[in-house]
Amino acid sequence: MKNILSPADFRHKVEIRVRTWEVDWERVVHNSNFLRYMEIGRFEYKRNLESSLNACGSSPDGLKVFVVHNSVDYLAFAKFDDVLNIYTRIAWIKNSSFCFEHIIEQSATGNMIATGKGILVNVNPLTNLPEKLHEKFSESVIAYDKNVVLLSDKSKA
Amino acid sequence: MKNILSPADFRHKVEIRVRTWEVDWERVVHNSNFLRYMEIGRFEYKRNLESSLNACGSSPDGLKVFVVHNSVDYLAFAKFDDVLNIYTRIAWIKNSSFCFEHIIEQSATGNMIATGKGILVNVNPLTNLPEKLHEKFSESVIAYDKNVVLLSDKSKA
Amino acid sequence: MKNILSPADFRHKVEIRVRTWEVDWERVVHNSNFLRYMEIGRFEYKRNLESSLNACGSSPDGLKVFVVHNSVDYLAFAKFDDVLNIYTRIAWIKNSSFCFEHIIEQSATGNMIATGKGILVNVNPLTNLPEKLHEKFSESVIAYDKNVVLLSDKSKA
């Protein structure tokens, strides 16, 4: 059975408003824009994390990451001027990679519009080769989000 | 083992050129734009199909389809002014849905930049509810692309 | 002498944050995106106006407008993650057309990034031909923005 996500599983939320140019010839948000909404969620999630890091006295994380996978399941339409809630969490962390999960819902109705996920790989800033994630990163994610799963390298994901 | 796609598996190809606004703050094509490139492939694939339909004397297909899923695996960077080959095929057809598969490669080098897929559902133009695909559609796809797989409703996909 | 705009001339302001895909191959906001930022200003200006209309008991304005002209003067760069202030006002109203003016400034520094304007024409919703603006529209703009200029049809603009 597929794992069904619910907003209750998420601690981080940002709101965006659908703009005229994000709506396509069928008068609904173009499918590609959901990847952009999800990225807004990721940056604000990370911003939030860093500020909590700063509150603990540690420095910004200095991550350089590549997106290696993105997927979206479209459940309903979003329309011009809709306010959308973008929920973001980190579902799992492995040695050098981690996975964002998202729900996008229509704010006015609570209708789920889409779910999605993205897998990112931490790389060495100079060589661009995969590199073990800093422990500080994992620690700050775990501190923020109790449900994150730590996967060993041998696990498949 | 994962199914590895190769350009040799595809009959349909379109070329696009990367534009300045498609490149992001890291000077590579933004991840969301690959869904747009894939859609160019889908429309040109369908245009190509319809013209062969017209050659057989039949009318345009009148499909109304919804995208219900998209995914992209990012393998390498594409940069400003790169010419990219977008390969498109229909991998399978079910009762009311079908699946596009894509390879995106850098034209100059033949390097594979990304692979992706999208699942679309045929709907009734008035009710927006899933509806059996016209046989003409399946026939024209099969005539164009020998490798398309016809799935029964009971198969999982 | 050219008329120099200043934020002090504006009553309406919205904030936006620059996103990764809005930055181009030169790592600055792509020139086309300023038209999008200006449009955010226009919609929020109009939303603000309508709510004040509603407070007066009148109905939404039912305007159908076409953009017939846009221009931007670029003064400085905006970069990823910058918060920008979009100032919007209606500079003049004629029989069937009116003109938005904008300043875009970097919130953190107050540096002026761009100025711009757009001319819109009110049209009949059915024929799409220019049509006299409702007096309610002019009245609500004047009530909000003391400096708007009413131009007669004979004036050139």
Next chain:
Amino acid sequence: MKNILSPADFRHKVEIRVRTWEVDWERVVHNSNFLRYMEIGRFEYKRNLESSLNACGSSPDGLKVFVVHNSVDYLAFAKFDDVLNIYTRIAWIKNSSFCFEHIIEQSATGNMIATGKGILVNVNPLTNLPEKLHEKFSESVIAYDKNVVLLSDKSKA
């Protein structure tokens, strides 16, 4: 009297096809995308110029330019899947700046959709300050486009 442009005044033309995501909530090309179409014209104009430069044995021009002004006059709508002709020319060259002019027309009908222009300034690659344009640039533009006007610094433009 306003100067009316005609395709006959232009030597350079590129074709683009309107894509689904370029069409907005009103089912016409979003006003911001015309700046993108014009930029496609500019890059292809410049590419064309450089190849003629190369044919003369000279090196690429090494220009670093900033866009300081853009404007568009919208005359008619462009719709999804329209093929558009983007005409581009350099109208004038001054000491450190030059001006592109454009016509955008619907290919199938020859209807004029928009006209536009952009002013660009040549800058020193290190200091980003305005710098005299290379003579090779002016020469190659004049060789390509007989009608380009050379303006002295004192002329207003």
